[in-house]
Amino acid sequence: MFAIVAASSCSKKSDSAFSESPDQRLNETLSADQATLVKAPYGWRGLIYPKGLTGGVVGFYFKFNDSNRVEMFSDFDSASAVTPMTASYRLKALQQPSLVFDTYSYVHVLADPNGSVNGGSYGSGLSSDFEFAIDSIGGDTVHLTGRFNGTKAVLIKATQQEANSYYSKQFSNRLFLNISKYLTYFKRLVVGGHQYEVLVDQVGRTITFTWVDDSGNVHKATVGYYFTTNGVAFSPAFTDGSIIISGFSNITWNAGTTTLSFTINGNAAGIVGSGTPIQPDLDAPHRWWQFAVDKGLWWISEKGFHVNGVDDAYGITKTTSFFYLMYRPKYSTYNGCTYDVAGPIQLLPDNSLNQDYALAYRTPNFTTDGRLTFPYLGQLGNIPASDSVAMAKTRIQFSDSYGYYLVQTSDISYDMVSARDGKAWVTWIWPF
Secondary structure (H helix, E strand, O other), X not given: OHHHHHHHHHOOOOOOOOOXXXXXXXXXXXXXXXXXXXXXXXXXXXXXXXXXXOOOOEEEEEEEOOOOEEEEEEOOOOOOOOXXXXXXXXXXXXXXXXXXXXXXXXHHHHHOOOHHHHOOEOOOEOOOOOEEEEEEEEOOEEEEEEOOOOOEEEEEEOOHHHHHHHHOOHHHOOHHHHHHHOOOOEEEEEEOOEEEEEEEEOOOOEEEEEEEOOOOOEEEEEEEEEEOOOOEEEEEEEEEOXXXXXXXXXXXXXXXXXXXXXXXXXXXXXXXXXXOOOOOOOOHHHHHHHHHHHHOOOEEEOOXXXXXXXXXXXXXXXXXXXXXXXXXXXXXXXXXXXXXXXXXXXXXXXXXXXXXXXXXXXOOEEOOOOOEEOOEEEEXXXXXXXXXXXXXXXXXXXXXXXXXXXXXXXXXXXXEEEOOOOOEEEEEEOOO
């Protein structure tokens, strides 16, 4: 052992496994990565999956040059889909090779902390990124991960036809957005003898498919969607056994019949309205109500009832100092009767919250077919004349004898949909 140590300590030779320094190797990697981006003859299609759009995706087109400039389109809105924007970019060593968009661009819109810019939360926007670590470059695809929020992104080499489509403004086709004009909450898609209920979240850019298999089991699958020249594409594709749907192509809109028509895998298809769910969630009404009971708090709605295609159909948001509509189970007890309350919360000039009046309802009736009804009990407080019409219409809607289905849209949100015809609904959000 002494001989080995002595021999080792006397050796002045230091061999490296590499002929170049780490900095040299890193610079060569950055140069190679930039060359890959620049040399794509027709640019790159891009898909960015912001953390704030759970499952949602935004489509992009990028054309990089060797002067650290990039021209881009984005399908985030109708203007950016057809208006090219030029910004700067860099390939930089930030723990690992990274692609950085370093001047404000369509990429930054998703990450803008001002929620009014992108529809996200104030302070974080859509929790997206504009600095991306390069995970891998292989073949025609580059995989990226955001350095701050972990946003996933992918670049795919564009074809000449795809590049031409962007610059010739063919991405102005957004007919799919007419899905919001259907009067009924529930919508059905029939493909190859199979029937699916589709719920489109235009803000979150997702489509949720619900279906019942031959054994009576209910299934759900949510995919993100982005716009193409003639429709929408899904990421990932929707799969039900041998049925694979990668998107809706050749979309047309018939305003007279309120119908979106398109092709799926070359076959004609369309979406029709329905007054009932494909399979009611039998426990959802009680689950929604009990959740607030257990917390001792309340659900809120920012807009009140959507009816026959009209948001805030009863003008609840125009009531005095309106902040939100609330529903609180087990609010109090009167003459041995425990009751719930529904009514507007006001925001006062000093930023405090107040409730001057409310509608009282007995504990809801929960039916065996997945509905709940609200038995009206009476009025609490004095409703001012200026608010009386909105409150009267809201009271009548709540008290509809057909009741409501509850559709859980997330861990903290439900849509309460009229069981009469599916043409009235309110979205409840858990704010705490």
